[in-house]
Amino acid sequence: MRIVGDVLSELFGMFVADARLTLAVLCLVAVVAGLVGTIKLGPLLAGGILLFGCLAIIVEAVAREARARGQR
Amino acid sequence: MDTIAWSVAAPAIGSTFLASLVEAVEAFTIVLAVATLRGWRPAAFGAAAGLGALALLVILLGPLLDQVPLHLLQFVIGVLLLLFGMGWLRKAILRAAAIIPLHDEDAIFASETAQLAGVTDRRHKSLDWIAAMPAFKAVLLEGLEIVFIVIAVGAGRGLLWPACGGALAACLMVLAIGVAIRQPLAKVPENTLKFGVGVMLSSFGVFWTGEGLGIPWPGQDLALAFFVLMFLAVGVATASVLRRPVVEVLR
Numbered sequence: 001m002r003i004v005g006d007v008l009s010e011l012f013g014m015f016v017a018d019a020r021l022t023l024a025v026l027c028l029v030a031v032v033a034g035l036v037g038t039i040k041l042g043p044l045l046a047g048g049i050l051l052f053g054c055l056a057i058i059v060e061a062v063a064r065e066a067r068a069r070g071q072r
Numbered sequence: 073m074d075t076i077a078w079s080v081a082a083p084a085i086g087s088t089f090l091a092s093l094v095e096a097v098e099a100f101t102i103v104l105a106v107a108t109l110r111g112w113r114p115a116a117f118g119a120a121a122g123l124g125a126l127a128l129l130v131i132l133l134g135p136l137l138d139q140v141p142l143h144l145l146q147f148v149i150g151v152l153l154l155l156f157g158m159g160w161l162r163k164a165i166l167r168a169a170a171i172i173p174l175h176d177e178d179a180i181f182a183s184e185t186a187q188l189a190g191v192t193d194r195r196h197k198s199l200d201w202i203a204a205m206p207a208f209k210a211v212l213l214e215g216l217e218i219v220f221i222v223i224a225v226g227a228g229r230g231l232l233w234p235a236c237g238g239a240l241a242a243c244l245m246v247l248a249i250g251v252a253i254r255q256p257l258a259k260v261p262e263n264t265l266k267f268g269v270g271v272m273l274s275s276f277g278v279f280w281t282g283e284g285l286g287i288p289w290p291g292q293d294l295a296l297a298f299f300v301l302m303f304l305a306v307g308v309a310t311a312s313v314l315r316r317p318v319v320e321v322l323r
Contacts, residue, residue: 010213017159043287
């Protein structure tokens, strides 16, 4: 049964390497989906929010990790 | 295949090839450790069993993909690709900035060999299957990532076969070189590959998620190239800004 646990843990780790990054991406997607669904946001603006939101999230995640490791 | 199809097919094949190269190198290091200590038989047995388990998973779960509506499939895969790709990219940027140490295949090989030697000393009986287990697990767990990338990159636009081809080519290449030199493939620029794959998977993630949400991308498939450039530029710039002296990382 340990192999099943290892597989599940591998699968979890594939998508949740950094919990805050995962949460931020999911929130961003939810916000864009909400904006597209409710106020019919234009494709360029919705796509821009998605792309630049992801870029901002990756920079924040790396900078946060760098800060945390710098403090140790 | 026309020009537009190649603009998506080429990144799909390239992504699966490079990602599979990284994963295959990692799996091969452990299989080689098993082979070095216990011989090629348990190593090959474990690796073959791992491949068999992966094939079973694909055969069982693969047909389910046809049951999912295309937009939903693109959305779910897009979000998963974003999470997976950005996770890889984050780690690759941290390594490129020397904030965390690089992946060291030689060190992993040494550690795996030491662990196996410990097991061998404790249990002289039923050695073959005990020795085969790490090879089985390595192939299964690293292979899971390859399967996910192939499905994620290929399923959204009917590119499963080209994506499979890219992955298979990488695995065969690692196997051929590995068997020929019989050493860990430590000289593969793993972090550069991971950086590139992270950039491509994140770009595919934005693309599929947008398509899944019904966003018609300006320039259609060519928008993917713009996303790749943006992720690459931001990743390289972040790594340069945060770069630390190597001595500090090794401390």
